[in-house]
Amino acid sequence: MKIKIHYLLLLICMLPGAGHAQDRLRLATTTSTENTGLLAVLHPPFEKKYAVKVDVIAVGTGKALRLGRNGDVDLVLVHAPAAEKKFVAQGFGVERLPVMHNDFVLLGPGSDPAKIRDAGSLTAAMTALAITGTGFVSRGDDSGTHKMEMSLWQAASIRPEGDWYLAVGQGMGAVLKIANDKLAYTITDRGTYLAFKDKIELELVYEGAEQLANPYHIILVNPEKHPHVKSKLAQHYADFVRSEQGQMIIRGYKVAGEQLFYPDVIY
Amino acid sequence: MNYFFQALADAFSLIVSLDSEVYIIVWTSLKISLVAVFAASLVGIPLGLYTALREFPGKSFVLQMLNTLMALPTVVVGLVLYGVFTRQGPLGGLGMLYTAEVIIVGQCILIIPIIWNLSITAAKAADPRLADTCKALGANTLQQGWIFVGEVRYALMAAMIIGFGRAIGEVGVAMMLGGNIEGFTRTMTTAIALQTSKGEFEFGLALGVLLMTVAFVVNAILQWFQSLNQ
Numbered sequence: 001m002k003i004k005i006h007y008l009l010l011l012i013c014m015l016p017g018a019g020h021a022q023d024r025l026r027l028a029t030t031t032s033t034e035n036t037g038l039l040a041v042l043h044p045p046f047e048k049k050y051a052v053k054v055d056v057i058a059v060g061t062g063k064a065l066r067l068g069r070n071g072d073v074d075l076v077l078v079h080a081p082a083a084e085k086k087f088v089a090q091g092f093g094v095e096r097l098p099v100m101h102n103d104f105v106l107l108g109p110g111s112d113p114a115k116i117r118d119a120g121s122l123t124a125a126m127t128a129l130a131i132t133g134t135g136f137v138s139r140g141d142d143s144g145t146h147k148m149e150m151s152l153w154q155a156a157s158i159r160p161e162g163d164w165y166l167a168v169g170q171g172m173g174a175v176l177k178i179a180n181d182k183l184a185y186t187i188t189d190r191g192t193y194l195a196f197k198d199k200i201e202l203e204l205v206y207e208g209a210e211q212l213a214n215p216y217h218i219i220l221v222n223p224e225k226h227p228h229v230k231s232k233l234a235q236h237y238a239d240f241v242r243s244e245q246g247q248m249i250i251r252g253y254k255v256a257g258e259q260l261f262y263p264d265v266i267y
Numbered sequence: 268m269n270y271f272f273q274a275l276a277d278a279f280s281l282i283v284s285l286d287s288e289v290y291i292i293v294w295t296s297l298k299i300s301l302v303a304v305f306a307a308s309l310v311g312i313p314l315g316l317y318t319a320l321r322e323f324p325g326k327s328f329v330l331q332m333l334n335t336l337m338a339l340p341t342v343v344v345g346l347v348l349y350g351v352f353t354r355q356g357p358l359g360g361l362g363m364l365y366t367a368e369v370i371i372v373g374q375c376i377l378i379i380p381i382i383w384n385l386s387i388t389a390a391k392a393a394d395p396r397l398a399d400t401c402k403a404l405g406a407n408t409l410q411q412g413w414i415f416v417g418e419v420r421y422a423l424m425a426a427m428i429i430g431f432g433r434a435i436g437e438v439g440v441a442m443m444l445g446g447n448i449e450g451f452t453r454t455m456t457t458a459i460a461l462q463t464s465k466g467e468f469e470f471g472l473a474l475g476v477l478l479m480t481v482a483f484v485v486n487a488i489l490q491w492f493q494s495l496n497q
Contacts, residue, residue: 024451026365035465055365057446058461071354072364171464196466226354228362 023052025233028065028073030144031171033216034058036191036260042249046240052233060143060171068092068219071226075234077241079144079189079216082151093219094231097238098264100250101215104148105193106206107176108185116185122209126156133164135184137175140167144214149187152211176200189214191260198256215264218242270469277473282480288450289474293481296454299367299441300434301485303374304382308427311379315386315426316412320398330387336380345443348373352444365446370454373440378430385429389422390415424493428486435482455481 033039034056043054057067061078068076069092077099078084087093106125108116114132119125129136130153138160139146153160168178172192179186180200188196193204218238223231240246247263254260281289318329350356352364363369397418401411416423438456445452447461455478462471 031464053451055446055448055451057365057448071359173466174464177466177468199466228354 023050023230023233024055025052025075025230025237026055026057026073027075027077027237028057028059028063028067029077030061030064030079031058031173032079032145032189032192033077035171035173036195036255038191038250038253038261041253042241042246045245045249046237049240050233050236054237060139060141061147062142065092068221071221071229073221074229074231075218075220075237077216077218079214080147081215081217083144083147084217084219087219092222092225094222096217096219097242099216099218099241100247100261100263101213102190102261103207103214104145104187104212105190105204106185106187107179107193107200107202108205109183110201110203112203112205114185116205119206122152122206122211123156125206126152126158129185130156130158130160130164133162135164135179135182136160136166137179137182137184137186138165138167139172139175140169141171143172145172145187145189148212148214152187155211176202191255194258194260195255216261271472273469274472275476277469278476278480281473281477289477291450292453292455292458292474293477295367295452296435296456296478297481297485299370299454300374300431303371303434304378304427304431306371307375307378307382307430308423310375311382311430312386312416312423312426313412314379315383316390316415317408318383319387319390320411320415321408333380333384333387337384339377339380341377341437341439342443343439344373344377345440348376348440349443364444365448365452367445367452370441370445370452373444374434374437377437377440378433381433382426382430385426386423389419389426392422393419421493424489428489431485431489432482435478435485 029039035058039056047053057064057073059067061080061083064076064078065083065087067073068087076093084093084096088096106116108114113134114128116125116128119128138149166178166182166184168175170178172188173196175186176188176192176196177200180202185205186202218241220231220234220238221229223229242265244267247265247267250261250263251259318326348369349364351358352361352369353359354364393415397415398411401414406414436456438460441447441452441454441457442460445454445457447453447457453461455474459471459474459478462468462474
């Protein structure tokens with residue numbers, strides 16, 4: 001019995017290690033950048049150039065900023081301008097660096113019972129959603145998309161409450177599936193919509209308003225607050241993503257033939 | 268039905284294709300949970316035997332606490348340990364957050380009460396004359412404990428198997444403390460959660476089938492060890 005337990009322990013020790021030798025950079029980002037697959041093509045050239053591994057922690061923007069504030073990550077790549085500005089103003093981040101943008105769109109069932117397609121303005125569209133009460137699925141997770149949605153309700157002076165309003169507290173992909181199953185409306189970033197277009201029956205019912213812009217920024221965690229952060233490496237990352245090479249990768253990234261993100265640094 | 272067929276087909280192709288990403292995920296899960304279950308056993312089994320064989324003040328309170336801790340939600344362990352290991356926390360200086368090691372710590376905390384509790388049951392189920400014999404032969408606490416380990420080893424192994432099941436199947440600790448980092452702290456359960464959040468329900472379910480397959484194989488191996496002794 002004793003000897004056999006030794007064998008078992010030996011077996012466990014032989015399991016492959018996680019590999020600590022390589023330098024690691026910790027990036028907290030949003031589910032929308034990770035779920036669309038952009039980071040999987042953006043990171044390898046950077047990782048090769050600097051012999052580093054980027055650890056991606058994909059969470060909602062609210063949690064990503066919280067991790068930055070606690071010094072648990074080296075930098076963040078997020079999309080909630082108001083919360084970002086506050087993060088920098090409070091001294092947790094160094095500077096907001098523009099990276100790329102796309103926009104938010106409203107999705108809904110093809111029959112469009114709330115007649116959002118005919119809405120003259122974004123405010124009219126949001127009002128129609130609340131009045132008809134045909135069902136709206138919200139992220140409800142303090143993510144960038146959720147913050148955007150809340151700002152739209154606020155702009156229309158609506159308090160989203162009631163049976164028609166479902167705050168599910170899940171990622172963008174799961175929310176699209178839920179809205180699809182419930183034949184409800186929802187709001188999503190265009191990147192995730194394009195990535196999901198073939199998997200859902202929901203249709204694009206509203207787009208193009210100025211308020212629906214969705215800019216992504218990189219913010220380095222302030223080394224004065226958290227001396228342990230790898231600010232030099234983080235700066236290399238920001239420089240790479242904003243370099244011609246990085247911006248070309250972003251421009252060239254397509255899903256089902258459609259461009260998902262538009263670079264913000266002009267070359 | 269298409270949904271389930273798709274998931275089963277995906278699971279099958281995952282297992283046969285030995286995709287390196289999936290392979291790393293499976294190893295990460297196995298390694299973390301096996302280390303956790305052995306570490307938890309080193310603590311839980313001696314404590315369990317001691318609790319079963321000795322009387323001490325507050326024993327009934329300990330038993331009640333143990334039963335309560337069996338219901339510990341995984342995400343609560345994650346939240347508490349996040350507070351301990353975040354850079355702002357008391358052990359933040361170690362920089363252990365988002366590593367496999369800290370998931371092991373979390374899973375240990377999760378399963379020590381289980382192994383502790385089941386070890387008590389195991390020792391109580393032993394022949395009642397055993398304790399008296401030990402006493403008559405003048406065995407000290409340590410010797411008596413070791414005799415009991417040998418005597419009730421099958422029940423202790425069962426406790427470890429249950430602990431392993433809880434560890435490999437939990438998602439709260441691995442997600443909160445590991446961060447689901449690809450190739451580093453992504454376990455089978457966090458990978459399932461990720462696929463679900465991406466809306467890839469079929470692929471998530473396929474990973475679930477894979478997890479059950481792995482758990483089955485590990486249990487088969489442990490049972491084989493048990494049978495060698497019989």
